[in-house]
Amino acid sequence: MSGFAAEHRGAEVRLSPNFGPRRNAMTPDCLILHYTGMETGLAAENWLCAPESEVSSHYLVHEDGRIVQMVRESDRAWHAGKGSWKDVPDVNSFSIGIEIVNCGPIAGFPPFPDVQIEAVVALSRDICDRWSIAPERVLAHSDVAPGRKIDPGERFPWAVLAANGVGHFVEPAAVRGGRFLAMGERGQPVEALQSMLSLYGYGLEINGFFDQTTRDVVEAFQRHFRPALVDGVADQSTIETLHRLLSALVSADS
Known part of the structure; x- marks a missing residue:
């Protein structure tokens, strides 16, 4: 028994027990993207649904584009951990989390398949439309937990998402010489x-x-x-x- 109907068309449902109510009457106004960092998508899905893991996500997107929903969007999934954005802590209470199957550093940061990114785009657009999430509030896990998390990593195609209406992105300035600021400087x-x-x-x-x-x-x-x-x-x-x-x-x- 799944426990609820999928909120994104075409998604499968596999209920995770790792969730609770959003705190302080918060509603989701932020979307956080992660990579799983595990050897297989099935291993990640099992871990996100295991009571002993004490982690979860609203959605998991497999490499073949298959989408699994594990927590209702209105509930607080345990995907972000300690962090903040715009001086507001408890990221889990104001966000929806998407885990994207990718081995990350354990396999040299493999590229994300096109079919997977297409599914992430469709899912993200659907979530942002339904919850009126602003483009600049589509974030990386590393944005809300710098120094602690690096996912979904520098190989994640943010520019492709932005070109398809997801997230806030500009053409980055070219890397070149010139004045820079680094550790230890003051002023x-x-x-x-x-x-x-x-x-x-x-x-x-x-x-x-x-x-x-x-x-x-x-x-x-x-x-x-x-x-x-x-x-x-x-x-x-x-x-x-x-x-x-x-x-x-x-x-x-x-």
Whole structure:
């Protein structure tokens, strides 16, 4: 017995026991994308449905495009863990999670099959339409948990999703030489960088010191928006790409 009807057309249902009510009367206004990081899709599906794992996700998308729903969208799945966005903690209570079958680092970050990405696009669009989720609130797990998580990784095709109406993305500035900010630096330029990252949504203290947290956030930003080089160094390309993203948000709101 499945326990509920699938909310996305064509999805299968396999109920996970790992869920609960959303806290503080929150409703989902954010979509978080993950990779499974396990050897097989079946292993990931079994783990997300095992009581002892204490993890789950609303959806799992297999490599062949098959979609499995495990938790109702209105319920709080246990997919994001500790993190925040826009200074709001308990990401699980304001988000819907999609796990995408991919081995990640245990197999050298294999590419995501086209049929799988097509399914992710269709599912994401459906969720965003039904819950009125803004493009800039379609995020990576690494965005809400920098330094702790890296999924879905720098090989995830965010540009393809954006071209199909999912997520907020701009053409990243080309990697080139020039002034950069890195670990240990202090001063107003670091404070300005931290302020822009915080304004976009990342969780970090604006203290003018390029500390480990700042490096982790810069890496997370690069992994999503400037994947050509993920090194935690705020080079000219990284800062320019961040400017472009923030400018695009202002233009969309005006």
